[in-house]
Amino acid sequence: MRKLLNTLALTVFAWSAAPALAGENDVTLYKNPQCGCCEGYADYLRENGFTVTTKPTHDLAEMSRKAGIPDEFQGCHLSFIDGYVVSGHVPVGTIRKLLTERPAIGGVTLPGMPLGSPGMSGTKDAPFEMLEITKSGTVGGVYSRE
Numbered sequence: 001m002r003k004l005l006n007t008l009a010l011t012v013f014a015w016s017a018a019p020a021l022a023g024e025n026d027v028t029l030y031k032n033p034q035c036g037c038c039e040g041y042a043d044y045l046r047e048n049g050f051t052v053t054t055k056p057t058h059d060l061a062e063m064s065r066k067a068g069i070p071d072e073f074q075g076c077h078l079s080f081i082d083g084y085v086v087s088g089h090v091p092v093g094t095i096r097k098l099l100t101e102r103p104a105i106g107g108v109t110l111p112g113m114p115l116g117s118p119g120m121s122g123t124k125d126a127p128f129e130m131l132e133i134t135k136s137g138t139v140g141g142v143y144s145r146e
Contacts, residue, residue: 025050026050026053027086028052029053030079031054031055033056033057035076039054041077041118041120044092045079045095060074064078064087067106068107068137073087074111075110076113084098084099084105088109088110089110089119090108090130091146097144105133105134108130108132108133110128127145127146129145130146
């Protein structure tokens with residue numbers, strides 16, 4: 001019994017002392033190879049505590065469709081964060097809300113390239129509306145406004 005308790009204690013210590021495994025702060029961002037605003041968005045995420053790996057691709061539209069995002073709701077780039085898809089220049093407040101609330105959706109999208117959104121130049125002239133991406137591959141209602 002003592003050996004079992006020692007093994008358990010060692011396992012708990014090793015687990016708590018180990019570096020964080022891939023999780024909610026790890027982002028894989030797929031982008032057009034020539035897109036500068038996508039790099040700006042990756043930098044924005046890094047500045048807000050995320051670890052971002054960018055992967056250039058010419059297949060964004062198809063990847064977005066496979067992630068359940070119809071063409072008219074696709075963003076400029078496609079990110080995968082802790083089991084969710086995040087399409088476009090979604091503000092970090094919405095991402096943190098998504099990761100905290102853990103809703104039963106596939107992710108969120110901010111369609112297009114709105115001026116003043118994270119990574120984009122220009123002035124924000126209205127709140128951004130992030131839409132839900134359902135697990136069945138459709139776009140639902142508004143998930144958040146920022």
